[in-house]
Amino acid sequence: MFALVDCNNFYASCERVFHPRLNHKPIIVLSNNDGCVIARSNEAKALGIKMGEPAFKIKQFLKDNNVAVFSSNYALYGDMSRRVMNILWKLSQEMEIYSIDEAFLDLSGFNDRQLFEFGQTIRNTIKQHTGIPVSVGVASTKTLSKVANHIAKKHKRDIGVFLMNENKTIERVLKHFPVEDIWGIGRQYANFLKSHNIHTALELKNTSENWVRKHLTVMGTRIIKELDGTSCIPMESVTPSKKAICTSRSFGVMVEDIAQLRESISMYATRCAEKLRKQKSCAGIINVFIQTNRFKPELPQYNNGKIIKLQVPSDSTSELIYHSVRGLEAIYKPGYNYKKAGVIVTNIVPSSQVQQSLFDKMDRATDQQITKTIDVINSRMGRDVIRYAVQGFNRKWKLRQEQLSPCYTTRWNDLLTINTG
DNA sequence: TCTGGGGTCCTAGGACCC
DNA sequence: TCTGGGGTCCTAGGACCC
Numbered sequence: 325m326f327a328l329v330d331c332n333n334f335y336a337s338c339e340r341v342f343h344p345r346l347n348h349k350p351i352i353v354l355s356n357n358d359g360c361v362i363a364r365s366n367e368a369k370a371l372g373i374k375m376g377e378p379a380f381k382i383k384q385f386l387k388d389n390n391v392a393v394f395s396s397n398y399a400l401y402g403d404m405s406r407r408v409m410n411i412l413w414k415l416s417q418e419m420e421i422y423s424i425d426e427a428f429l430d431l432s433g434f435n436d437r438q439l440f441e442f443g444q445t446i447r448n449t450i451k452q453h454t455g456i457p458v459s460v461g462v463a464s465t466k467t468l469s470k471v472a473n474h475i476a477k478k479h480k481r482d483i484g485v486f487l488m489n490e491n492k493t494i495e496r497v498l499k500h501f502p503v504e505d506i507w508g509i510g511r512q513y514a515n516f517l518k519s520h521n522i523h524t525a526l527e528l529k530n531t532s533e534n535w536v537r538k539h540l541t542v543m544g545t546r547i548i549k550e551l552d553g554t555s556c557i558p559m560e561s562v563t564p565s566k567k568a569i570c571t572s573r574s575f576g577v578m579v580e581d582i583a584q585l586r587e588s589i590s591m592y593a594t595r596c597a598e599k600l601r602k603q604k605s606c607a608g609i610i611n612v613f614i615q616t617n618r619f620k621p622e623l624p625q626y627n628n629g630k631i632i633k634l635q636v637p638s639d640s641t642s643e644l645i646y647h648s649v650r651g652l653e654a655i656y657k658p659g660y661n662y663k664k665a666g667v668i669v670t671n672i673v674p675s676s677q678v679q680q681s682l683f684d685k686m687d688r689a690t691d692q693q694i695t696k697t698i699d700v701i702n703s704r705m706g707r708d709v710i711r712y713a714v715q716g717f718n719r720k721w722k723l724r725q726e727q728l729s730p731c732y733t734t735r736w737n738d739l740l741t742i743n744t745g
Numbered sequence: 746t747c748t749g750g751g752g753t754c755c756t757a758g759g760a761c762c763c
Numbered sequence: 764t765c766t767g768g769g770g771t772c773c774t775a776g777g778a779c780c781c
Binding site for chain 2: 354362567574
Binding site for chain 3: 422425426511513
């Protein structure tokens, strides 16, 4: 048996933990640059606010309805996520962290009553220790546990746990479960299936395997088997290392000048190098890209990228910056308003298995020592306290975050003060 | 004024090998 | 009429996830 534990409206719930006054009030969280709605409390959903809606289009509506609006605070959400996952670690032998707010647990060996009670224990413990509400779905495959979680969240809101283990229950639930809500069925497949008169999970489950294989590839076959109770998607208890790492941002203002692009690209290269070192990997290919604003078709448009192959795979900040900036200079064209830029690293290999080059001229030992020293200082003193000058100091292009909440759990200066008097 | 930022997997087709 | 039979690797594009 699998349990899927999913935090309810995670980002909105994180903000609410530190603003108890907002209990039962509508809350939304915006994407970077305060662009789109990416999280909504139940009250905000009830007002009809859509996921992904551009904030500027509903500004007046938000005001009229007293909606609390937050910029996204990933330091806070990341730390709250870590706390939730740590609690789950203590409760379960085997788990898979599936996303920032979701985890699968392996519940082999529990009987029905224990399964349900364990679900409640999880929910109560997390609520008590972190303030975050979660829903728990329990079933015999991952796909069915996702379905069960939906039911727990939507129809069993006060209990928050749904155990789906009897064939009769499964059949009844799948009969009313829209095909587009199944894990692995996105918009394209949903439209396609509906055009073939398949509207519910039960109808999909009863479709011929050959037909599904032909039109939805092997992924679809797995889905119908999982809906039928045959587990095809195993637990991944060990998080596999990333095969691609991307750091990119839209700018708070339009950027025309190459000097500012250079600053931003250098920062993204720095972040990519940090992410590589964190998972003990080196990258063989760097991809630098710049884009103008696609929402302004009246302005001249220019999108381009440059792929750089490294002679020796690297996790060095200085080397990644060097090549990224050269790449930028190769594609930059003056006279455009740039809106977004980024760095992607791929061809990732474990640091212990880097293929050396006979013609490599770089002094890697020294560079590694420098990088290590910078990492140690920055981890104690704060990100970018020591940085390469090319990263810049003004950051005119930085994100717009007008409603940013404090980093309550990760920054000493932002700790809450509680008046007990 | 204003529209996010990360990832994965699968398949077909083209290139190559013997 | 009639032109083999078996592979691998790489990439772009399309689907999906949070």
